[in-house]
Amino acid sequence: MSSGGHHTTEPDRLWSVDEHLEDVLTTVRPLDPIELQLLDAQGCVLVEDVMVPLSLPPFDNSSMDGYAVRVGDVSGASEEFPAALEVVGDVAAGAADLIHVGPGQAARIMTGAPLPPGAETVVPVEWTDGGLGEGPVSGMRARSLSPEGATGQVRVYRPAEARAHVRAKGSDVKAGDLALETGTVLGPPQIALLAAIGRGTVRVRPRPRVVVLSTGSELVQPDEQLRNGQIYDSNSFALTAAARDAGAIAYRVGAVADDADVLRSTIEDQLVRADLMVTTGGVSVGAYDVVKEALSHVGDEDVPGGGVEFRKLAMQPGKPQGFGTIGREHIPLLALPGNPVSSYVSFELFVRPAIRTLMGLQDVHRPTARATLAAEKALSSPKGRRQFLRGTYADGEVTPVGGSGSHLIAALAQADALIVVPEDVESVAPGDEVEVVLLG
């Protein structure tokens, strides 16, 4: 483990964005699966092949409100010559004990109710007189108001083929089928299917718990009074929101002063609820950059394999970065730079993919697109650095907003894309094609 600055073994080695990202993504492992209640598993990745334990529908049932009858009893029925059948009772949805439908008989049946024994088909209520004897009706009267509807006689005005308006047992899924395979992300329709086959809980990777803390003695909570030399803490708010947006359960610790002991004990305190820790600030070459200083003594020092490494990346913004694992549980920690734009861009590039890797998602990166640069003048970019500028993207064009300064929060709040200028490009002219990261 290195401690950065002039103590590092390779002080001048620049890591590429891709090397750093690879280090993060090969270190971070998907969280162990747990069994969660269905609605708690929303947005999570399934970690089992879910088999269908019972066929859906579990029994033949009616797809209409109508009458369950025998085919022969209604063949040839017409408005002029209706079939008159004896109504032997109701079959409501959920009915367990079913009446038998014999020749010349009909059972009034509701949508979803089991096809009763003896019945071969269903005629919709609109093809009947509903038992009222006054021609076709548009529906049934409520059972509670007209209990006599379950008795008497019904006239049927149209024939029905065998099993018309009947949803066959197993026509949706069959027992033993694969309902959902491991790796499926559980959205509302997948939750519908799991509930429908009777699964109240499922085995998924949980949402990672991400602890966000900012560092800096200059930081003050919003709504408090600023004194000379102070600014408001925005990073801990922005990154907590961004972590949630990525799918995490995020805890904002807030700002910690530039004191290595306080920072160390805060991090040790928070470790218990962290699957991932994110800090901002204190990672550069200054004498008060305490994140570096603190992170060589966090957690259980007797356990090998831990340690956070501080490095310089060939990118702008976001040159200074720390990454490693801390404590007995080897919790991954990303130490981001403190400038607001630097920390946000670093989050998008490294922390968001780490969170999504912890979730077990396959697709951990933001979508990208090719876009034509719509700008009044050329963009310049430092040689050897991958630059990420803020822009707005629409219809294949991207327009830069604000400058390259890593303190320009107002412009960031207008942007919906990052414009990527590769390491070997020093200037991008209006009309040139560039890659953009869509911030969605």
Place this chain on the structure above:
Amino acid sequence: MSSGGHHTTEPDRLWSVDEHLEDVLTTVRPLDPIELQLLDAQGCVLVEDVMVPLSLPPFDNSSMDGYAVRVGDVSGASEEFPAALEVVGDVAAGAADLIHVGPGQAARIMTGAPLPPGAETVVPVEWTDGGLGEGPVSGMRARSLSPEGATGQVRVYRPAEARAHVRAKGSDVKAGDLALETGTVLGPPQIALLAAIGRGTVRVRPRPRVVVLSTGSELVQPDEQLRNGQIYDSNSFALTAAARDAGAIAYRVGAVADDADVLRSTIEDQLVRADLMVTTGGVSVGAYDVVKEALSHVGDEDVPGGGVEFRKLAMQPGKPQGFGTIGREHIPLLALPGNPVSSYVSFELFVRPAIRTLMGLQDVHRPTARATLAAEKALSSPKGRRQFLRGTYADGEVTPVGGSGSHLIAALAQADALIVVPEDVESVAPGDEVEVVLLG
């Protein structure tokens, strides 16, 4: 208010999808704004023009770790002929009482720290010997380990222009500027800006509270034992998940049996925590369709303007629908059909836009796209009905999954798009262009 079935004044009038949607969207009004803590406002719509109360940065500050000096003292400095300056102390980020930098002097300064009086520019530490007298360094030693770094002499190897590496007060935003305008959706970068200008709370429309209940005596909770004629309740799970997905705080009540009194009292109970209510089932023409029956007597009957109307829509699936407002507060209620696919499609078409209207969002609908139908045979669709089939969409092509049956949950769980077949189209051939709703 009508009660549907053969009691309705226009029993056979078919409402178009667009008419029903318009009724919903002109009835539902955005929720009243409230003041929320910044992180509670994530994803919400701002309902104030937020002005910048103080310039950002609030003071000239250093963008580098280095030394604050006078320009004249380092002009002409080189590695061969460095400028030797007296280090008069440290200026850390957050420092309130600043030392004065006189001729021949330097203050060691950290990123974000105020430019001290007398100093005109900043030289990065990498352009100096860091006070060690051994040529250029790559960083400072930690203050806690090497307090002597704030004293002694520093050699500067390069000149700096006036205000180099200085971020000017107000260079991000100026006091009195518009930070964010009303209507802005608050994502992480907007939250960053609000925190940075000191706003701990903001005025937004809150997330709507949506109560979801399914109806049907056949419905059983997942993980319980099914008896004859019973099925598992999936709608209440699916729609609760879908409501959250749309931005709501969703409460799943679960399944209520087909008993009008029980349903009525459940709805009355739940009204207190609902900005929108969604029911499934019990809206068709059956004798046990108690949602219709119950909803004529909910809430305060003395208040005019309420009432839920049941109607038939020219769509498949989803023909029977109820919509209106209930109770003293005129809470909107959408009564969806009970078949799982019907209720889900109805949610996407009507409830999701209602939720997003309550949130005050401008963009309430799912995105749509034109796609080429990739299918082995033509799709047929009932004349006069707008049909919504399930499909998978990729690269401008949509492939149907499953059939048109409204009980086919397994196919729904594979779909990521709805294929729209207009009212006047009865057949769509492979290769034809269709509209698709992207369920993303």
